[in-house]
Amino acid sequence: MSGELLQLTSVTKSFGAVRALKGVSFSLKAGEIHALLGENGAGKSTLIKIITGAHQPDSGRIEIDGRDTGALSPRIARELGIACIYQQPALFPDLSVAENIGLRLSQANVFSRVDWNARRQQAHRLLENIGAEISPEAEIRSLSMPQQQLVEIACALGAGARIVIMDEPTASLTQKETHLLFAIARELRKRGVGMIYISHRLEEIFQLADRVTVLRDGESIGTNRVDEMNEAALIKLMVGRDVSAIYPPAENEPGETVFSLKNFSCERGGVRDVSLDVRAGEIVGLAGLVGAGRTELARAIFGITPADSGEMLLNGQRIEIHSPRDAVAQGIAYVPEDRRRHGVILEMPIAQNMTMAIHRRFFPGTWLRFGAEKNLALEFIRDLSIKASGPDAPASSLSGGNQQKVALARWLAAKPKVLVLDEPTQGVDVGAKSEIHRIIRSLAKNGLAVLMISSDLPEIIGMSDRIAVMRSGTITSMLPAKSEAHTVMAAALGQKAAGE
């Protein structure tokens, strides 16, 4: 009988030919926050799905409080006290907080009467328990994302969860909201709940977790106490090789300033007074914690949520962008963060995706030219090494990395002057990742001004010629290329790094 709350031993899981987990062992103590770190495709989500009972392992053992759980199903896992909180809360947007909690926690008979008082009290009790100041009457749709996650946590605890898994919970939270979530997590820890915290944001691991396990290519590389680790060591464990060696080097000096922002602000997006220059042939990395306002800045530049004050200059000329159409006409391209919803149209063929941004130029008189379109697609498929069955294959048939290449191709076809990339290798497998990095570097070499948003610290450090760090909607520091990871992180956190 070990002292562990949750113990996985030698868990293996394959999907067809893909071996997602190869003999992974993992343990979780009560009253611990255990971070699970790893690149995309390392096996994190498969491991979680096995713990929550959504998948069955091919081999291995799962024990809770030292007892073998046997085969898990989602229902059994719930009964054993395992709860998982995803990025997208599984709540009913039109119903109240109390009703959401009530529907999740009760297995009432269809013909039973709803006791609204009891529901309200239950919700109130659960929310108070975790210190969440949310009214039980509030409609879920009116709550912010972290508030919704708090409701989910309340549900999980209400269901008697002792093992709470948080899967990238801070992906859409602001900095303040992240701190709130951390406070709640620490409170839960005090009460003996064991938490598995999945993230690829190193700064959060250091702030919150007690232990960290690194997964790489389906194997557990090591479990260490967080206070015995530093970022460089962690990164090395995650990636397995030296950071600087992976990224293609800059080969040329940057040219004239192509793109400038002066006191650029967008109230709605929380962007305040941003000033930034990007030169031809240069890659400016935009670093910062989630919620710092980077995507909001990109969206303001591109015209999705236009700016309300400040200036944008292209080759020295002042330009006004009120819509994505304006931005494209001016030569600004944006490869968005949400690849599947905004980057490509999944149902449409690759070729049509690629010409989606250049209708005016490529199809004069609005007549479609199928032959020319196909040739364009074939060219890009060749140049970007896109693995597809043909230009007519729907984008949905491609892997994440290849979809990202199609998204990139769409904007390359537009021959932009400025390219804004938002998390260009998120959810992309390791092989395609380095290909995309090479493509980006060669684009810069050809004179493109590139602004690259990334939450992947090694990527930002490895790729950027200069690093702009954003915090609370504005740029707080400009760091040179190849800065130290902890310098960047310190700037992102708003602290002074050691030695400054």
Place this chain on the structure above:
Amino acid sequence: MRKYFRELSVTGALTLLLLALAIFAPSFYSPQPLLSLAANASVSLVVACGMALVIIAREIDISVGSMFAVCSVCAGLLAAMHWPLAAVIAATILIGAIFGGFNGGLVAGLGLPSIVVTLATMVTWREGLQWLRQGQFVNLPDGVQWFGLSQKSGQWTLVIGALVILVLMALMMKHLSAGRYIYAVGSDAEVARLAGIPPKLTVFLVFVGIGALVGLAAIMNMVQSPQVDPQSGTGMELKVIAAVVVGGVAISGGRGNLWGVFVGLLLLVCVGPALIHLHIEAYWEKAIQGVIILLAVVAEGLRR
């Protein structure tokens, strides 16, 4: 307050209309014509209650008019065969439920879009009825009209009956788990499934429900005249959907309540008689109803 903004604004509009009538056309408030209007509206109210559930569940049913006609004719024929009235009522409700179940089976079972399914069944049942009856009325035997009571008692029975159904259904939607499941499924069917609520079964039963209510409404309509007109129910679907939407039920599902639907129906139903009593040409009725629908949907859009 803000939560019930839509329902309150409709109530406000209705109040204004009624006040305007009290001042400018007090002849509107004569008891007997009002009672007849109410009895007539009871029929639509019953169907509107069912339609509210369908739309809250994020579906739609445009076949109610045709179902209504078919149920009316069936009811008339059964009555003409001297079945006891209670049996006619039960049978007609059952027939309505079966038709509703057919729609529900296609929508829930096969996952077909409800607007197209109910479009198809609307055309099929209407044409089928026309073929079988060739527009022939069904003459009802004595004792059927007004349930065998006097006109006034019959009308009161209808009005009270419709109100009872309204209250019962409103209570069900608010206080019974089954009712809340409909809101849940309409808000997010996938989340509902994860929470253990069966979306397909819920949608199926909602369609059965509206079918049964249409059957009941057909009876309520039948007893108001000595004959059954197979053309009855024409345009009912749009009238009822309009009432539901004006009453604050969102077409995107998951929200709205029956009190708003009640007020919405009253508002739309009063437009016609109000025009008459205000000496405005009755032909403006549809145009004004159209404007009311547009105002309601704009209000809904602004709320979001």
Place this chain on the structure above:
Amino acid sequence: MNTHKPAWKNVLLAHETILLVVLIAEWIFFDAIGRNFGTYDNTCDILRHSCEIGLLALAMTPVILTGGIDLSVGSLLGLCAILFGKFWRDAHMPIPEAAACTLAVGALAGGVNASLITLLNLPPLIVTLGTFSLFRGLAEAITHGVDTFTDFPSSFLFLGQERWLGIPAQAPVFIGALIFFWWLVHFSTFGRSYRAIGFAPEGTRYAGIPVGRRVAMTYVLAGIVSAIAAIIYTARLGQAKADAGNGYELYAITAVVLGGTSIFGGIGSVYGTLLGVAAIAVLQSGIVHALQPSEMAGMLTGALLILALTASVLPKMISRLRQRKSALRLAKQNT
């Protein structure tokens, strides 16, 4: 995961091919059992009677491709018809001028739908439900419910009732519209954006396409086409009344969905719409010539629509069943 065939494209082709087969089968069947069915005269009649609904169905196709719907086209037909009559009779405009004004009204009405749907982001179903009521109501109010416009000059009635160079005079109008919409949906960048908007409105915006303007265009076009259909309707019947076009919107939608256009948007073709209109029109005529009650045509149309829908979801259901079977088999193997 690489699929060799673009799945969506294949399904589309299959649907229309089957519909074509159904259409041909209908023709052969009715020709065999009906009197005077397969004659040239009757074919002209079919064309003549289905012209207005055909026009509405053509205009409805881009609307549905973007994931929207327009329930108001039938009512707008009525409104345009009586306004056309009023322009000619009461405002004493010559026919061409009256027609031009009617088209303007149609465009304006379509613009009302367009602004509410795109500027305020309102659901098309309810907006066009409102205008469905409003347009018909305006028609009834303007004519006081009784006014009818008749006694049009024979040169005008020629359009609806006579033949020009051997084909019904309204056919060139329909063919013109057919060519326009075929080009619009299949060969122009507009059509491409309609599909993209139907599949992913937000994603299309991120590609720099002006979603609001594209969608607005579809409703304005629908308004203009309703006006054209109203003029042809008036020429065909020789009179304009407020109830013109009653129920036409539903037949137009039926034809479009029958033709394989998905009500959710993105998937569809003008070719399919044309086949859908033809299938319904031939069915109606065939039934009459087979001396069967005309209602049977309606019933069969409804049944055909359900069959068509079911056929479109069958491939997905079959593959889901196959997946479940293989998952069960794998689970059994692992225990």
